[in-house]
Amino acid sequence: MQLFLDTTDTAVLADLAKTGLVDGVTTNPTLIAKSGRPMLEVIKEIAGLVDGPVSAEAVATDAETMIKEGEKLAAIATNIVVKLPLTFEGLKAVQHFSANGIMTNVTLCFSANQALLAAKSGATFISPFVGRLDDHGAVGMDLIQEIRTVYDNYEFDTEILVASARTTDHVKTAALYGADCVTLPPQVFKDLVKHPLTDRGLEAFLADWAKTGQSIL
Numbered sequence: 001m002q003l004f005l006d007t008t009d010t011a012v013l014a015d016l017a018k019t020g021l022v023d024g025v026t027t028n029p030t031l032i033a034k035s036g037r038p039m040l041e042v043i044k045e046i047a048g049l050v051d052g053p054v055s056a057e058a059v060a061t062d063a064e065t066m067i068k069e070g071e072k073l074a075a076i077a078t079n080i081v082v083k084l085p086l087t088f089e090g091l092k093a094v095q096h097f098s099a100n101g102i103m104t105n106v107t108l109c110f111s112a113n114q115a116l117l118a119a120k121s122g123a124t125f126i127s128p129f130v131g132r133l134d135d136h137g138a139v140g141m142d143l144i145q146e147i148r149t150v151y152d153n154y155e156f157d158t159e160i161l162v163a164s165a166r167t168t169d170h171v172k173t174a175a176l177y178g179a180d181c182v183t184l185p186p187q188v189f190k191d192l193v194k195h196p197l198t199d200r201g202l203e204a205f206l207a208d209w210a211k212t213g214q215s216i217l
């Protein structure tokens with residue numbers, strides 16, 4: 001399963017990319033606003049920090065303008081993925097980019113039917129927002145299981161990119177359900193490596209090792 005970072009903080013991204021475990025990046029207009037930087041500049045910098053897919057979101061609401069915006073974003077770097085909303089206009093733009101070999105990420109997905117339409121349009125990625133579904137009183141991860149079944153039933157290539165993930169449990173369940181990717185806020189990514197028994201065990205091993213007075217090197 002690919003792990004993406006959901007961030008426009010390039011300092012944090014550069015640091016976490018050193019782990020060798022960041023497979024891509026997602027952004028959205030809220031994260032661009034949070035960066036306080038010009039979108040094209042920050043997307044270019046991010047695309048240079050990771051080799052994998054970097055999602056940059058169009059903000060128009062009609063297909064024609066979305067296509068113009070998407071073409072401009074896709075020209076920034078070869079690893080740019082044009083992110084488009086789950087509307088009929090967004091799906092028209094997805095079909096255009098799919099026909100032209102440009103990667104797309106369909107965002108704001110909240111149902112299996114929406115995911116079906118995105119796959120039929122040729123989307124590279126579908127982004128179901130699990131955390132926002134949880135906030136809404138549903139079980140967000142149930143949607144991942146549903147989409148996995150639909151996509152497998154018809155052998156769609158569209159990759160399931162679990163978005164709006166808020167906890168390490170979302171990541172574990174995404175992996176158990178066979179999601180292709182999950183995008184994470186930096187803190188959740190950092191939390192993936194943590195376990196109190198790992199810390200306690202390492203502390204004990206190092207203390208015992210120190211008692212031996214030995215050195216490996």
Ligand code: E4P
Binds near residue numbers: 006028164
């Ligand atoms: C990523 O593609 C999404 O835009 C993001 O995960 C949304 O997360 P949020 O629901 O925490 O804003």
